[in-house]
Amino acid sequence: xxxxELEKLIKEIEKTKAKQVLLQLPDGLKNRSNEIxxxxxxxxxxxxxxxxxxxxxxxDLPLGLNSLDIDLIIQFGHNRFNKENW
Amino acid sequence: xxxxxxTRRIGKMPRLFxxxxxxxxxxxxxxxxxxxxxxxxxxxxxxxxxxQFTDLKDFLKELEKNKIKVNITKAKRTNENAQILGCDCYxxxxxxxxxxxxxxxxxxxxxxxxxxxxxxxxIKEKKENFKPVIIFDPISNQIKEINKKDIxxxxxxxxxxxxxxxxxxxxxxxxxxxxxxxxxxSAKNLKEKLKERGKKAYIFIDNNINLAQLENYPxxxxxxxxxxxxxxxxxxxxxEKPLINIKEAFNPIKALxxxxxxxxx
Numbered sequence: 523x524x525x526x527e528l529e530k531l532i533k534e535i536e537k538t539k540a541k542q543v544l545l546q547l548p549d550g551l552k553n554r555s556n557e558i559x560x561x562x563x564x565x566x567x568x569x570x571x572x573x574x575x576x577x578x579x580x581x582d583l584p585l586g587l588n589s590l591d592i593d594l595i596i597q598f599g600h601n602r603f604n605k606e607n608w
Numbered sequence: 609x610x611x612x613x614x615t616r617r618i619g620k621m622p623r624l625f626x627x628x629x630x631x632x633x634x635x636x637x638x639x640x641x642x643x644x645x646x647x648x649x650x651x652x653x654x655x656x657x658x659x660q661f662t663d664l665k666d667f668l669k670e671l672e673k674n675k676i677k678v679n680i681t682k683a684k685r686t687n688e689n690a691q692i693l694g695c696d697c698y699x700x701x702x703x704x705x706x707x708x709x710x711x712x713x714x715x716x717x718x719x720x721x722x723x724x725x726x727x728x729x730x731i732k733e734k735k736e737n738f739k740p741v742i743i744f745d746p747i748s749n750q751i752k753e754i755n756k757k758d759i760x761x762x763x764x765x766x767x768x769x770x771x772x773x774x775x776x777x778x779x780x781x782x783x784x785x786x787x788x789x790x791x792x793x794s795a796k797n798l799k800e801k802l803k804e805r806g807k808k809a810y811i812f813i814d815n816n817i818n819l820a821q822l823e824n825y826p827x828x829x830x831x832x833x834x835x836x837x838x839x840x841x842x843x844x845x846x847x848e849k850p851l852i853n854i855k856e857a858f859n860p861i862k863a864l865x866x867x868x869x870x871x872x873x
Contacts, residue, residue, distance in 0.1 A: 534625050581786060581836065582786055583624065587622055594624075595624045600659065602626060603693060604687070605788060
């Protein structure tokens with residue numbers, strides 16, 4: 523099993539007072555997205571949504587979310603990376 | 609786990625929270641892997657892993673106990689030792705050159721995307737120095753070896769595309785708006801450089817680089833990708849239009865000379 527650090531996730535939502543969060547998961551974890559939504563909506567006041575499309579890395583973020591008033595993107599399966607200059 | 613404020617980079621954006629989802633199971637040096645090393649006479653490895661499997665402390669101890677010398681470095685883009693990303697596919701992607709001092713490359717994880725980067729990073733190596741990549745999946749305990757022949761198609765296409773780029777007069781430069789892959793300024797810089805070389809260049813912007821769109825611009829003779837470098841190494845196999853990565857576009861003749869040395873046998 524992969525450690526999804528759900529307790530820390532809940533704390534982050536509470537800390538940031540996010541009202542709407544978007545979950546972005548790589549293909550191998552997408553089948554756990556329903557479980558995470560249910561947990562967030564049970565334990566916090568936030569509403570959670572699932573990004574339908576790809577999640578290739580921390581370099582691959584969904585854009586254009588401003589119009590939906592999403593406060594927090596939670597991306598699983600990746601960590602911070604250092605962008606290179608060409 | 610990390611939190612990043614993206615406002616500075618792309619204006620108003622939601623906050624980003626990253627969870628790397630580490631594998632909770634134990635990574636064991638299996639009997640099969642030990643036998644594999646013995647059979648192939650492997651005494652040293654350059655060790656890499658995807659972020660889910662970078663907790664390698666016990667695995668390292670077991671390797672040492674079995675007299676396998678382990679070489680570890682940090683890829684420049686990553687934040688953990690031994691971690692590899694798919695974009696770490698150039699020989700200068702790593703802090704130290706550990707592959708040339710090892711008998712083989714050992715990748716802990718699943719899939720082919722990351723281990724293929726470790727083959728692509730050896731593109732300039734001579735035949736005798738090229739190291740195979742052993743993929744060890746710690747969940748299924750399966751072992752698979754990939755080698756030069758597994759990237760042969762990509763290399764031949766890359767070579768052909770570089771030649772076509774050098775001879776093209778009209779270039780299309782692709783830019784994504786995804787913040788982690790956005791190189792708008794580099795694209796503008798390249799356009800100026802190409803102009804100085806007497807070529808015409810146009811910059812195209814999109815979110816996802818959908819390569820099917822290339823066919824809608826028949827006036828472009830060759831494309832330059834500034835987004836994920838694996839578009840210019842892997843995806844080119846599936847498209848007819850020539851496309852190269854921005855890293856090669858600034859000095860295509862040097863890139864071609866290096867790739868010309870590539871031999872399958």
